[in-house]
Amino acid sequence: QVQLQESGPGLVKPSQTLSLTCTVSGGSISSGGYYWSWIRQHPGKGLEWIGYIYYSGSTYYNPSLKSRVTISVDTSKNQFSLKLSSVTAADTAVYYCARAGVMLTPIDPWGQGTLVTVSS
Amino acid sequence: QSALTQPASVSGSPGQSITISCTGTSSDVGSYNLVSWYQQHPGKAPKLMIYEVSKRPSGVSNRFSGSKSGNTASLTISGLQAEDEADYYCCSYAGSSTSVFGGGTKLTVL
Numbered sequence A: 001q002v003q004l005q006e007s008g009p010g011l012v013k014p015s016q017t018l019s020l021t022c023t024v025s026g027g028s029i030s031s032g033g034y035y036w037s038w039i040r041q042h043p044g045k046g047l048e049w050i051g052y053i054y055y056s057g058s059t060y061y062n063p064s065l066k067s068r069v070t071i072s073v074d075t076s077k078n079q080f081s082l083k084l085s086s087v088t089a090a091d092t093a094v095y096y097c098a099r100a101g102v103m104l105t106p107i108d109p110w111g112q113g114t115l116v117t118v119s120s
Numbered sequence B: 001q002s003a004l005t006q007p008a009s010v011s012g013s014p015g016q017s018i019t020i021s022c023t024g025t026s027s028d029v030g031s032y033n034l035v036s037w038y039q040q041h042p043g044k045a046p047k048l049m050i051y052e053v054s055k056r057p058s059g060v061s062n063r064f065s066g067s068k069s070g071n072t073a074s075l076t077i078s079g080l081q082a083e084d085e086a087d088y089y090c091c092s093y094a095g096s097s098t099s100v101f102g103g104g105t106k107l108t109v110l
Helices: none
Strands: A003-007 A018-025 A035-041 A047-053 A059-061 A069-074 A079-084 A093-100 A107-110 A114-118 B009-012 B018-023 B035-040 B047-050 B064-069 B072-077 B086-095 B098-101 B105-109
Touching: A003 A093, A003 A107, A018 A035, A018 A093, A018 A114, A035 A069, A035 A107, A047 A069, A047 A079, A047 A093, A047 B098, A059 A069, A079 A093, A107 B047, B009 B018, B018 B086, B018 B105, B035 B064, B047 B064, B072 B086
Parallel strands: B009 B105
Antiparallel strands: A003 A018, A018 A079, A035 A047, A035 A093, A047 A059, A069 A079, A093 A107, A093 A114, B018 B072, B035 B047, B035 B086, B064 B072, B086 B098, B086 B105
């Protein structure tokens, strides 16, 4: 079955760019029909959409993060990536990559999540 | 759009049934049969439990069921077990290629 795995630095300095990659195995991003998503969870808080990308490259970003977010896809590597610029301590969170169906439901599967801490 | 409204916490004893509500608006929950529910144990990723209001993925216990009335969706867990203790999140399609999560509900099994 499809599995997702996040990778990237666990510590980022304030004002720098957070970069994460999600590697998809057991299925092809290019097969279509799914939105490859980034979702984050602040410590002790709820889930927040960051955005998503379709294999064709079309994207959607949460309006509250839109000015700082870029999501890209590399179909040759079966990966998609997240860049979040000008980070502050408020961006400290567990970041999940996930696959969302048409109409953004269901969201399944999810990666295991990776904690990114913003600190100097 | 605003987050869906869930109770912060619910509790129940083993064997009992509990229901978690998820209240949205006519723009999200009320307009689409596209509500899903996720279970999250501490330190773990969310797990899909219910999708399209009441459908259960393969492997999810039939003790979990979902329903919707108007702008409110509900998740019911029957025959409560200790392993059900977790956080639960609802999520609804909200139109224009967006969806919104609920704030989450902590289920305590007494």
